[in-house]
Each structure stands twice: as C-alpha cells, then as structure tokens.
Amino acid sequence: MTYLSRIRINPLRAQSRTLLANPRAMHGAITGGITGTPEDERILWRLDxxxxxxxxxxxxxxxxxxxxxxxxxAGWPDADGHHAAVRDYTPLLQQIATGREFAFRLTASPTQNTHAPNKPTPAQTARLATETPDKRPRGLRMGHRTAAAQLHWFLTRTEKWGFTIPDSRTDQPAPGLVPSTPHPVADKTPPWEPNPARDLRITERRRHSFTKGGKGPRITFHTASFEGCLRVTNPAAFTNSLLGGIGPSKAYGCGLLTLAPLPERKG
Known part of the structure; x- marks a missing residue:
C-alpha cells in the first residue's frame, strides 16, 4: 500500500529553519517517521x-x-486544525486511465550528461583527465540552469513518463508574436522557445548548496517547479512515475509528482 502525507511546517521554530534550509536535514527528519528501513522504502517528498x-x-x-x-x-502541536494528514494513495491510482487529464505539480532537478562542462571543478577536471582512446569515463551530470533548458528537458521526456502536456488553452498570441515550436525533440540543438505554447509553467527555480553534516564535499544542484495540466498516455508508465519519482536528487526533495482535479473551465 502507498500513502501520501501533507504536514504543515511552522517556519518560526528553530528546528523548522534548519529543515527548510537544508534538504539533507529534511530527508533525515522524514525517514524518522518511517517504521521500516530506508532499503524497504521508496520515499518521495516535496516542500511547497x-x-x-x-x-x-x-x-x-x-x-x-x-x-x-x-x-x-517543527509544526503547531497544540494549535487547532489538522497538522499531518495521511491518505491512502490507492483511490487516486485507480483513476489513472488513458486520456485522463489532471492538474499537476512537480519539483525536479533537470540535468544533462556532458564530457565538456563550461567551468569544470578540480574534481571534474581530474575525472575527465582519465579519458584514454580505449576508455571514456561516464559523462558528468550537470544541472540545467536556464528556464528554457529546464522546460526543454521536461517537455522532451513526458512521453517516457507516461503523459503529455496539452496545448495551452489561452488565447492566441497578439499580432506579430510567433508561437513557439509545439513539439520539442530530445537532443536537438537550439533554438527552442522559453515559453512553449503548452499548459505548463515554471513557478520557481532554485539553486541548492550544502554539505553533509557541515563537512566534506559540497552538494550543489538546481531545481525547477513545474505546474500545469497533463494528459495520461500510458497508464503503466505514468503509475511508475507517480510511485518511483521523476529525475535525479529524489532524496533532496525532487521527483514527487502530485495530481489534483482540473478546475472547471468556463466556456
């Protein structure tokens, strides 16, 4: 069985400030609420x-x-209201069907693999130096930093995740504005438009940087929060995306795709 929880966080408390500032600390606090071992769980989480x-x-x-x-x-233990709601995920999974549309939200870490980073770190330079004619090291995982690249990363992978993003239902662009390319293709070179004509938007972009326990190498990654409408194309792949998460950095608050009914559209 699978459960989706929502916990209210009080940002004024000392422990809350630590959890909100450090994804690794938040991950540790979350695992403290699970009775099993981390090996038995596939935990996904997101902070909104x-x-x-x-x-x-x-x-x-x-x-x-x-x-x-x-x-x-980190909450309001003595205040009124529901502080931690836990719901069975099965009823939502039973609604998954080809053609079904949902409003969605996802915070992900868009990345690419490259052998030629613009500004490699000393560690990356040393790793790339091990390349020989007979042995090529695996590409370096680098985060996409621009909104255009992050949108392109997302739109070229949705079919693999079991859904597609419908065309935008907003009005046609004003005269003189050229609509963007409607169907980006993975691994194609630019140009692509930063605002595709899809029912999709980036609501937040962040750079995270922290160390494990205040020591050791620094962990740095970039995230983008996506919102919009999706249409299910492959129920099995889509269910795997819901349960297994999307993209890297899942331990640090990325990959959880959540759904909601679409608002009524006035026609």
Whole structure:
C-alpha cells in the first residue's frame, strides 16, 4: 500500500529553519517517521512554500508513517486544525486511465550528461583527465540552469513518463508574436522557445548548496517547479512515475509528482 502525507511546517521554530534550509536535514527528519528501513522504502517528498508563512511538506511512502516528531518539533502541536494528514494513495491510482487529464505539480532537478562542462571543478577536471582512446569515463551530470533548458528537458521526456502536456488553452498570441515550436525533440540543438505554447509553467527555480553534516564535499544542484495540466498516455508508465519519482536528487526533495482535479473551465 502507498500513502501520501501533507504536514504543515511552522517556519518560526528553530528546528523548522534548519529543515527548510537544508534538504539533507529534511530527508533525515522524514525517514524518522518511517517504521521500516530506508532499503524497504521508496520515499518521495516535496516542500511547497508558496506561502512562506505556511509551508507544506508532501511525502509519499509505501508504509503508513507517523509524523508526531515533525509536528512537535517543527509544526503547531497544540494549535487547532489538522497538522499531518495521511491518505491512502490507492483511490487516486485507480483513476489513472488513458486520456485522463489532471492538474499537476512537480519539483525536479533537470540535468544533462556532458564530457565538456563550461567551468569544470578540480574534481571534474581530474575525472575527465582519465579519458584514454580505449576508455571514456561516464559523462558528468550537470544541472540545467536556464528556464528554457529546464522546460526543454521536461517537455522532451513526458512521453517516457507516461503523459503529455496539452496545448495551452489561452488565447492566441497578439499580432506579430510567433508561437513557439509545439513539439520539442530530445537532443536537438537550439533554438527552442522559453515559453512553449503548452499548459505548463515554471513557478520557481532554485539553486541548492550544502554539505553533509557541515563537512566534506559540497552538494550543489538546481531545481525547477513545474505546474500545469497533463494528459495520461500510458497508464503503466505514468503509475511508475507517480510511485518511483521523476529525475535525479529524489532524496533532496525532487521527483514527487502530485495530481489534483482540473478546475472547471468556463466556456
């Protein structure tokens, strides 16, 4: 069985400030609510801070969690209201069918593999130097940093994830504005438009940088939060994307795709 949880975070508490600033610390706090071992779980999580005064943490787990420690240390343990809602994920999975449309939200870490980074670190330079005519090291994983590249990364992979993004339902562009390429193709060279005519938008872009336990090499990655409408094309692949996550950096709050009913459209 699978469960989706939503936990309210109080950003004014000391523990909350640590968790909100460090994805590794948040991951540790989340695993503390799981009875099984990390090897038995595929934990996905995402922090939504649209309202900085009321951030919400979403967590997908295989076993039923207990978030008492998070509510007591980083929430409002004595206030009114539901501080940690835990729901069975099965009813949503049963709604997955070809052609079904949902509103969605996803925070992901768009990346590419390259053997020629623009500004390699000393460690990357040393790794690339091991290349020989008979042995080529695996490409370096580099984060996409621009909105255009992040959108292109997303749009060229949706079919693999089991869905597509419908065309935008907004009005036609004003005279003189040329619509963007409607169907980006993976691995094609630019140009591509930063705002494709799809029902999709980036709501937040961030750079994360931290160390493990305050020591050791620094972990740095870039994220983009996507929102819009999707249409299911392959229910099996789409279910795998929901349960297994999308893209890298899942331990640090990336990859959780959440769905909601589409709002009523006035016609």
């Amino acid at each position: 801070a649209d309202n900085p005064h009321r951030p919400h943490l979403y967590v997908l787990t295989r076993s039923k969690p207990d978030w008492t420690h998070l509510v007591e240390g």
